[in-house]
Amino acid sequence: MRTGMVALALGLLALRFLPALPSVGWWLLMPVAGLMLLPFRTYPVAFFLFGLSWACAQAQWALDDRLPSSLDGETRWIEGRVTGLPQHGEAVVRFELADARSRHAKVPRLMRLAWYDGPPVNSGERWRLAVKLKRPAGLLNPHAFDHEAWLLARRIGATGSVKGGERLSEARWAWRDGIRQKLQTVDAQGRTGALTALVLGDGAGLSREDWQVLQDTGTVHLLVISGQHIGLLAGLVYLLIAGLARYGLWPNRLPWLPWACGLAFMAALGYGLLAGFEVPVRRACLMIGLVLLWRLRFRHLGAWWPLLLAFNGVLLLDPLASLQPGFWLSFGAVAVLIFTFGGRLGPWRWWQTWTRAQWLIAVGLGPLLLVLGLPISLSGPLVNLLAVPWISMLVLPPALLGTLLLPVPYVGDGLLWLAGGMLDWLFKGLTVMAGQIPAWVPVAVPWWAWSLGALGAILLLLPQGVPLRPLGWPLLLVLVFPPRPTLPDGMAEIWQLDVGQGLAILVRTRHHALLYDAGPRVGDNDLGERVVLPTLRKLGVDGLDLMLISHAHADHAGGARAVAKGLPVKRVISGEPGELPTELQAGDCESSRQWTWDGVNFELWRWADARESNPKSCVLQIEANGERLLLTGDIDTAAERALLDSPLAVATDWLQSPHHGSRSSSSAVLLATLQPKAVLISRGQGNSFGHPHPSVIARYRARGMAIHDSAEQGAIRLQLGNFKPPWSMRQEPRFWRSAK
Template sequence: MFALAVGLLALRFLPALPSTGWLLAMPMLALMLLPFRTYPLAFFLLGLSWACLSAQWALDDRLSPSLDGQTRWLEGRVIGLPQQADGVVRFELADSRSRKDKLPKRIRVTWHGGPSVHSGERWRLVVTLKRPSGLLNGHGFDYEAWLLAQRIGATGSIKDGQRLAPARHALRDAIRQRLLTVDAQGREAGLAALVLGDGSGLATQDWRTLQDTGTVHLLVISGQHIGLLAGLIYGLVAGLARYGCWPGRLPWLPWACGLAFGAALGYGVLAGFQVPVQRACVMVGLVLLWRLRFRHLGIWWPLLLALNGVLILEPLASLQPGFWLSFAAVAVLILVFSGRLGPWKPWQAWTRAQWLIAIGLFPVLLILGLPISLSGPLANLFAVPWISLVVLPLALLGTASLPLPFIGEGLLWLAGGALDWLFRGLDLLAQRLPAWTPAEVPIGYWLVSLLGAVLLLLPKGVPFRLLGWPMLLLAVFPPRESVPHGQVDVLQLDVGQGLAILLRTRNHTLLYDAGPRFGEFDLGARVVLPALRKSGVTGLDVMLLSHADADHAGGAAAIARGLPIKRVVGGETDGLPAFLSVQPCISGEQWEWDGVTFELWQWPDATNGNQKSCVLLVQAKGERLLLTGDIDRDAERALLATSLAVHTDWLQAPHHGSQSSSSWPFLQQLAPTAVLISRGRGNAFGHPHPQVIARYQALGSTIYDSAEQGALRLQLGTFQPPVAARSQRRFWRAPPAQSGVTKDRVPAT
């Protein structure tokens, strides 16, 4: 069983899937090995072959490259729970079909300004289709992997549509709509998350509070909720039987086990049956089965069987961080509560369990690149019993009682009030101890910290147990690799249709632009700030905002709230938050950091925001990098009359490669060796323009495109090519293109 689990989990780490020949050969080889009793190798091969075959089916179901960016009429059935926020409706379609083209089985679509959509409805839609893709920034959230784990073969934007058939048998959606209409003291969305596992209605601030306090698991249905419900049903039947209230003709134990498992399974299906719920249902089922047969259950068997059960049903589950956190948390609890010479008192078991879970999950959160809650152990001490014993029973009982006038609504009102009080307390805690995003740790240091965490989880008296503390802290304070004198570490982040470039010398840090923000979608908070912290940045010497457009300066406020900044410089001072205290860009200003020179320029005759972009020239050991913001051809013409108009090794493409920029005289004068393009895939502006790409190609410039290659890191001063995030091969990612743009070449004009 352990070998089978290792084979199933190995899929997560494959750079590429085996060929068809190997996919056929591996299960045959495994069956041939079984008669020779080489069970571990045989079951490892069986697990690996099944996982690879399942993954290949998911990859084959992706949208054809020929349809990428095309607009098609299609029909499909709405599945899951549609999400609606800020005038945008998001939902998934199943059984999609088009008259002429083969489409993936599942498509995730977005409808700006669309009507209300309900699960189970059938729609005919005009959709601009896209192949699965997402931002790629090292340890950031891998949206492409998430889409594959959900077996979503395409995404799309809806232009128009009409409803063909109403919803049928959409119980989850009907319950959600009812929950959102009751008066729950402003916490209707939180109750929907508890009852149905639907957190789409929670506000951004609520999610931030849950993340900062390590209590996200309480508002998404997990094993705790499933086990609690099963335990309540089992205890109810056992109590009735003990006091003679259970029908004598019905044996109480089989009924208690059956009803408990039925309740757990029903609640799991109602909640969407995600990975933590699957794991909990399997483990509850095993415990009840062993109880029914009056047998003692081993310590690790339920976890191992649940792991294999989940992965056999869905091998791609290992691509999701929640899978690893769910099983790791249960493994930590098993390790903590087993092998002890004497039982802990109840209060000791509860308090120690919280701290030991925090220690045990620390290496897991670290390797997954997730924030680590410093207040989590304290928050969970009161949040877990409050949710388990007060809020959740009231919410479930209130939901079940909704058909009864006033009773169900009254219970939900009480549940909402209890949940609101919890959030008030968590908000206070989060303000004082926000989540910590640690810097990236080399794999060797992480392995030592993992061993240290395991040592600390062992019982007292184990030799060298206290050595776990310095081993664990090695990941908290790892030795930092400093940038060599005279060089610059340059990181162009993948922020979609926007710009954010981090420049680090040996002792100083500069951020050029802060990424986009559109409404509540703030990539400064979601991508740029976590990336800075992952890079070990604890403060900025300068944040230079080329101009005030939202795609360049939208994330500045979030970064300023998250990191100390000594100086903010902007091509525009209007249109930026007042608390930033923006200093104007002064042409000709120069300074030197650690043997690297920096120089600013701005066109004095600029009449609009793009023309006012503050340009930065960086020189390290004779290698030049020119960051241009969104200047147009008029500003480029003015720049040609300055000292910056010299051969440039690295040019940040002006205005994301717009046709209004990158003029031929400008490029001829600078003759860039390489060009950095930061843009969103399939953006509405058509960036980069084919004619601009043709000009770069005519000059022989190498093109590096964030939409195709993800984040890019280069060492200015070494004259070496950059490293693209997509060059770290994973089987679900397409390899980076040699040239970042695949458009047909157009004659340079």
């Protein structure tokens, strides 16, 4: 039976790694084949086919419920019910609309919407909304968070922005939102957002600085409800009833063990529902239920069996859960603990158990965090020694009890005030630690190196005295100091990052790195911090020899400050140095300035007579082994004419589309003179500017130019100097990524 459960788990999990879904006929045939194999005692194969078939069916239904391409970018009237907990930000409210329908078109049942400068929106309300619809999409960059996979895992079939609407009915059965609104009125000593995250699993009230502190210290799991909180509450209820029975305070007519098990599970389930029943909570509730069931029947249940059943239970309920990083971290942490503490010949003292558990989890989850592209907290093992009992013993009990007793005057408020104070003390300590030891963003490693590092982590988790265990340290160090491929002299690696409506291009030679523009920043949404800086680190860029900001517009220069803060930058130059933040100490773009790095030639140009920002863009020509790329910023047709009188007006293989493909650029005379074979376009999907303009695309196609668009292809990698086609992120085979 256990072999069959393992095979079922592998079948359910195989979905995550499929480059494409099999046709409907194949996944309908798989369970039939499984049933035919059962009489021949080939249970593992049959169970694997059952799991894979069910997972493929669920994935196909989710894909079929996505917005049709014909409606992408259109505005439609939609009716639906607000679900979950709406996130009220500065001048915007984001929420999910369930049971969505439109009179004149078939739309996805679940959408994620944003309403700028709109009225308050509460869970459970029904609305009729005018929505500009978009197909599920996200920025695609190397080793980065896959937003499109996250949307599919949550079965969100469309996103959109609300243009207007009317409320059709008031909230119904929105008890979680009601609790949140009450919590937001409580004096929690400035930690209302953290308290709401702990009680309800709603992290919308945490500031960006709070999230960074939690990430740097490896304590995100403490504020986003995890299985630890669920298990703690169930254990407290069980121990309370067991203690009452032991001292004769439990009614004799009620058998204490069934009541202890039943009430403990009800407490766990209730807290799980309060928290939104996400993957870690589902896993915890299933495991607690199994353990209590076996305890009730006086049978010893090994630790791996309930973990396996919980694993299958979560995936059977939602096979797409494997697309979320939280699924892997949740089960991975429990598996590390079971592997570490299971089969030991002698017990550890309590302090040894506690300290070793922390660093062993750090070692065991390190390779998993790396492959998921997540930062690794270096201070986490130390911080969690204090933070875990602080939250579990001092914060969580008054927080939950205070929430339950909110209707009682003064009592509920007092308990929540106490919990908020404890949280504030914790955050002050975490902030100090985060300032001293920030999270480490490791360099992406090849699969063979990752496999060696993962093997090293497994060896270190083994008990002392096991042969070959000491080899774990050198193997693990492969992840810390991975081999890095080097470019030959005369070659340049070009990465046009996917930063939406903006520009960021990384240029690397054998020993040097240059960043041309740093991505956009709109309000608090800094893509230099969120996308450009982490991507540079994961690509192995330790510092920049030059950061060239074409001009001072926010879609090109907005992320420059974050990049300069996060990486050593030797020099900054720009077409508008005086308009950039003073701490960047930017120099002027000097026309005709040339230099050579590792056999690759660079030359600058700027229109001296430019009066406005866009035509002042600093233009960069890169030549490697006779192959040329021209980076043009946002120059317009007037600047293009001036460029044609410069030394850069030579045959060019690659052109970065001026001004994102605006019709005020890419003039016919520029294209005729440069004769580019291909063009790189960096822009946001469905942007409000209409970039690239159809007339510009028509000119490109008329000349037979290959068009490479970040909105369609994600980040694009070009090896300048080998005259080969580029590679794009969307070429990575993933069943949830449709070719655009």
